[in-house]
Amino acid sequence: MTETETSAARTPAPVHWKLVVDATDPHAQADFWAGALHYEPEDNSAFVERLLEAGALPGAATVEHHGRPAFRDLIAVRHPDDPYDPERGTGLGRRLLFQRVPGTKAGKNRLHLDLHPGEGRRADEVERLKALGASVLREVREPAGQWVVMADPEGNEFCVH
Template sequence: MTQAPKSTSAPTPLHWKLVVDSANPQSQADFWAAALHYEVEDNGAFIERLLELGVLPREDVVEFHARLAFRDLVAVRHPDDPFDKDSGTGLGRRVLFQRVPEAKSVKNRLHLDLHAAAGERESEVQRLQGLGASVLRHVKEPGGEWAVMADPEGNEFCVQ
């Protein structure tokens, strides 16, 4: 195994996004944008350029929120984070939903914990249920309380 050269300066943190496999990326993006108070990314202008250049087939595009979107990929981003104005792609906190052919079959190995304001957990759980989430169970332990929930496609998350 080759070792990276040693540097005298601190390494640059890596940029990342959370990618979630889904049956319907658009509906998942709508749910999570509402759940997190994020924005669905608008890649419409970028997609139009790709179509005009002939590098993106029309069958890979759908209309979503009255604009062009990728059929198999859609992301949500934090509204305060920067984004690339040419592509519409977020450059900060974002979640990307990608279409996959197989259905979810087992418990998630990674999940989000949503932190409600003090005293607001139950109202947040009710709000999320109104968006299409379901409560799987309530947990009360010496270390705290939370609700384990599932999004519309069954992905688990917690509300603390």
Template structure:
């Protein structure tokens, strides 16, 4: 049986990260407002647990992006497929990632995508030309490394 999973990214600003990565990947920011309204109404969480994000209620300390073609749980707005969840942590990033995303745009589109990602707030770390592979290593706005191929 295959296991359902999500990649969780610790960060200083979950909402900024969600905005960047949704644009970078063509993903959608999850809309958990129905779930949040239910939790608020039941007294499970207080208003301090929420912020407004793109005109709707969102959790203050976490937010996810999901692939637009994957199913969604209508009761919670949670994606049931490919997802990245960004969660607030108090400490800053201090070392190189042990896990990173490779974004595959293809050799003909790589250069244009690198420029587009820079426009979204990414930074180029280095160009890599290994035998059989050429990619650009970049960082997202919080310094998390990823490769563009």
């Protein structure tokens, strides 16, 4: 083995990930975040239909979302430039998955997204996000920088830099 082959054999592949967000209404959250990030809601309708036809998924586990059958308790949004599995409609790259949980959010997030709309675009982005249903929690001005702390429609905090 050459030195390059030996080094490549020892370097593990990066771990694929998705960020999972608990939600009382996953479909509304997916719509908000798809708009906020300019992502696409995943279309799992063909997969859902196959599962229903095979009897592997009960009808009660589905809903109609944007005129298509969807899983009742989960939906994801994905970056439009990333690959996806056309058989299932599932993203294979950057994605957020919203899963239904009982009850509402309690307490401060331990993890949040920072959005970076670009130099001089913060105020316009905050207004756009407010129009989508977000709210401003506070504006921060520190020696390290300035940003706006916002909340999505279910109260999950995120920052706009």
